[in-house]
Amino acid sequence: MTDNGLKNDVFLRALMREPVEYTPIWLMRQAGRYLPEYRATRAKAGSFMGLASNPEYATEVTIQPLDRYPLDAAILFSDILTVPDAMGLGLDFVAGEGPQFAHPLRTEQDVYNLQVPDMARLQYVFDAVSMIRKTLNGRVPLIGFAGSPFTIACYMVEGKGSDDYRLIKTMLFARPDLLHHILKINAQATTTYLNAQIDAGAQAVMIFDSWGGVLPDGLYQAFSLAYTKQVIAGLKRHAQGQRVPVIAFTKGGGLWLEEIAESGCDAAGVDWTVNLQQARQRVGDKIALQGNLDPIALFAGEKPVRQEARRVLDAFGQVGQGGHVFNLGHGISQFTPPETVAALVDEVQQYSRHLHAK
């Protein structure tokens, strides 16, 4: 046990750019459909929201990948759309089509009726965080998370996933005042939501800006990053005497890394289009980096995935200083063979020890 009560705190140390013995690894969407044990719990729960809103089930699936692989962090099982659902937009997961809202924001009145939700409606999330912390019992740190204000606004306006983000971008170009209003509410709600996760026991938090990368340069800064910054500025950065690091991830945001590094985050998540060596030069010692294996490498079998893992580790370079958390550049695919995940975790932890020993 370390000072922070953790048996394994290499993830937190790497995020804070403190010395580490090896590069820690966890995987976005590590508790998910690629695992047969997840599918079994999901079947018991009956629906995605039945699973996410039940703290016992959420705890069960959060722990499952840790029982299979020696991962260095757990992440709360939940969804970025719980917040707009609590705002009354009526979240539904339609089989084969992904999330949909029954009441998307389409009129000026919809927008001005929007309110920061009563956090009591999200109590199931905070209960899950507490229960997971208790169950983990110091095994690894627990990451809490939320969607970025812009990313949740995409779903709130489009009503579902989109190929071209036509509705939200048309609002942005034609009625920027309306979009700014939504984003202001979302930023307030997200700040409160993440602080409640921290109060319940989250030891790090991550903000997923899954769709900020679809914005034009200049408008990304004004409509996505500015509101992520507001959230970060409002977060409790210490809990139970420990620093709570913040990871900001914009998929497709590689061109804006210097600006993301100035957002107040402790680490930036980067996707596989980013060269980690160049990224490190661009952000200097301001922040740590998290990423960035292409999740499809996990389909190619054990040998290629080990080779790709080394390519990512070599690109970052020596790990003695910390500053690198290994991850995928996007969530793991539901079709991933679980065996290659074992090879990936093994390779990252073993090869990075060797890199560090150099």
Place this chain on the structure above:
Amino acid sequence: MTDNGLKNDVFLRALMREPVEYTPIWLMRQAGRYLPEYRATRAKAGSFMGLASNPEYATEVTIQPLDRYPLDAAILFSDILTVPDAMGLGLDFVAGEGPQFAHPLRTEQDVYNLQVPDMARLQYVFDAVSMIRKTLNGRVPLIGFAGSPFTIACYMVEGKGSDDYRLIKTMLFARPDLLHHILKINAQATTTYLNAQIDAGAQAVMIFDSWGGVLPDGLYQAFSLAYTKQVIAGLKRHAQGQRVPVIAFTKGGGLWLEEIAESGCDAAGVDWTVNLQQARQRVGDKIALQGNLDPIALFAGEKPVRQEARRVLDAFGQVGQGGHVFNLGHGISQFTPPETVAALVDEVQQYSRHLHAK
């Protein structure tokens, strides 16, 4: 009439970074479904390939946007998948689902059976180029085009569009030798194909790398850019005593702009995530830039589209030196209202004259 027999050669001069009076504009997919006159010709032709493979129809739809808007270039009406179709993969456009191949490359034998197609099977394309040149009669230059070797390989392996490019990326990671073989054949075919377009009268050519941006850093260079470079190296760069400039466009390739600038191209197309001012600093005076308005700005009405056009022009800066061709960052959406296109073309040509006069 200028030396090159063109009444309007501002597009070619901007590509070659020669002085221009205003910033030229054309739009990717400018001959397309957003125009009612296109839909009428398409209905007469019966199918997409019926339209593309008939030189009279292809000429008709190529000219249509020029009759509506004072655009500074025409682009051959065709499709990037004509080349793999001529290789025998069996292209079909399924209504509502986009292009599909009847015989995608799935086995080692499929890959090793692949051959550079007899260009006689693509004669309809070269006939269209000749007929369009004749019909244009020097009005504006005609752009020929092809898909990049990697982008056409995506369709050849996946068989259709994809969300995650799982099949081609799995081949890349597990059997890079097979993918390199496909890409070598594609590069040879594309070089021959573009040279035949140049022989038929194309006055500039563009290589569309629509999907290179889905590759990890390092693998983009090895599996996409390397083969685009091979194509460029094999192109005829002069025809009828005039330089034939080459535009290379990788959607989502903003992080790799320095390397694209070294590919031998005269200009790089950039999407809307790229800051044009920074891009200009990064490529220096090596190449011109083409782009980069978000096509969704055209849905917001005349005033916002004029404002966004100015933002793009201001980002590039003074146009006296040439070097900027205005375009969208991706093809125009089929749902675009034609009236806002008129406003965009007007704003770009008028405002850039004023910028130049500064």
